Amino acid sequence: MTTDPAGDAGFRVSLSNFDGPFDLLLNLITKRELDITEVSLSAVTDEFIGYLAELGPEENLDEASEFLVVAATLLDMKVAGLLPQGEFVDAESVALLEARDLLFARLLQYRAFKEVAVWFSDRITHEGGRHTRDVPLEQKHRAATPELKWTLSADDFAALATLALAPSEIPTVGLEHLHAPQVSIREQAAIVVSAVRTNGSVTFRELAAGVDGPGIIVARFISILELYRLPPPAFEQLEPLGELTIRWVAETWDDEHLQALGADYDN
Amino acid sequence: MTTETSSLIPRLEALLIVADEPMSVTALAAGAGSPVKEVRAALAELRADYDGESGGPERGFQLREVAGGWRIYVREELDGVITDFVGNQAPARLSQAALETLAVIAYKQPVTRSQVAQIRAVNVDGVVRTLLGRGLITEMHADPETGAMHYGTTSLLLEKLGINSIDELPHISPLLDDGSDGFAGLEGI
């Protein structure tokens, strides 16, 4: 709607110590006029989710991309919140503090790069309009270039061509080392499906109870996200970051669905 | 010394007039057969001369130091004359996503694709491929442990930005320079 992604028409927050556009909040934090530790993350999160709910599907992409960072960070935090935090009473507030830092750090960082990208664009456009002296060498000077040493036979040349024309892939990052004990999303999904079908309704807390290792909890969470893409379960979450309840509402279900689950994660 | 310089400057002008890319001071020194220090001084003198600061007229061209080298450009105020005459083939514009990714790589280099993706919260593979194809970034080295490729910017980018080195990028707050560190920099407040 507006070219200013988080301007007056954009995302606003109302906190005990601040009321105004989110962008201004970030500005104050950058300029250190507001202490980041005094900003309530849960209040910002609530307002953000409320704002997202109001955003129409055709909102401009620029705005959406900024909030993608918010959403990704919130999702990270949510996943982090699902992992065991230890037995300390304070663990939750420590995690909250870290999460708040992370959210604002990422947002400020993203915004800084977004702003500097405008500088890049302006400079490139400006320089694109400049003209340089770029004139081929005169023949008499070109003749002075040392004669080319050529050692390739036609067959060498063809071998070189074969190599050069082979589809080149950008090397991908190996993730194997990250999955020391491999957890199968499909296996975990099977467990989740059977638990939900047997009980009719299960909370995520129950699904994650008594599980050995964070990897499996994450796998079960991912398998729920995967299930969300299929018709079977219904989700219920009364408040942001609140209890997640999964109910079985599927009328048709076969194991083929299960086979397809987690296919994206197979590699 | 005066005769040295007075014959050095035309030699430099001859080299600059045939150059089709920014020429480093060392290349010019080799070509002109003069010490680097003298060449550097002569280039500064020549730049001032073309700018009309040595008593002569301001020329229709100027000498600029760009991307670590020296090159003759049409004087900025006269770019319009050339554009009107030859027409301007508008360079293919970079998308917003490509510009943002380029900015992240410029400030964070050497940096891996997944590090860039984390900052932008989206997959950047396609954009990185575009930037590689445009010659604006290059592969620097693979991480010895993970094999992840690290990317950095090229001198072509400096040329496109019209700056001499990556140090001339606008300053961004050190606070913002690494989200993964959280707000370590604020601890002292």
Next chain:
Amino acid sequence: MTTETSSLIPRLEALLIVADEPMSVTALAAGAGSPVKEVRAALAELRADYDGESGGPERGFQLREVAGGWRIYVREELDGVITDFVGNQAPARLSQAALETLAVIAYKQPVTRSQVAQIRAVNVDGVVRTLLGRGLITEMHADPETGAMHYGTTSLLLEKLGINSIDELPHISPLLDDGSDGFAGLEGI
């Protein structure tokens, strides 16, 4: 008249500095937006200026009227500087990148720079310029729609490879010969 001329000269210099072939007086007059007569006078003035006849230094370049047009050239006495420089600069053998690009052009011709860049996944502008300079490739025709230049190989390459025509290049595996076509040939299966 004096102010007219003083702003006309820089405009002419701007036009001449980017021209890669001699420019006729009428073309220069059109580009500078001044009458032919004034342009002719200004060109003579400029030539004298570059030759050091107007109180300024003799430049390393000169303005010459050649083949019915005006062009900036390296001053004749300094040709030796350029010849030595070019002779020492250009590597006597092609880099691996240049050879691979040449191979792509040989098998894909006529092909545009951006098509080659896409296949090689890197910017090839500099390499294409080298190959053109070496006379191993040549401009064939511009795309009527996009204006993109198509390149092909020359008889010099055939000579280097010891073959008579491009058809004598050894056949390379068709599966590998075009990633961009995907597996069009398999569609019928």
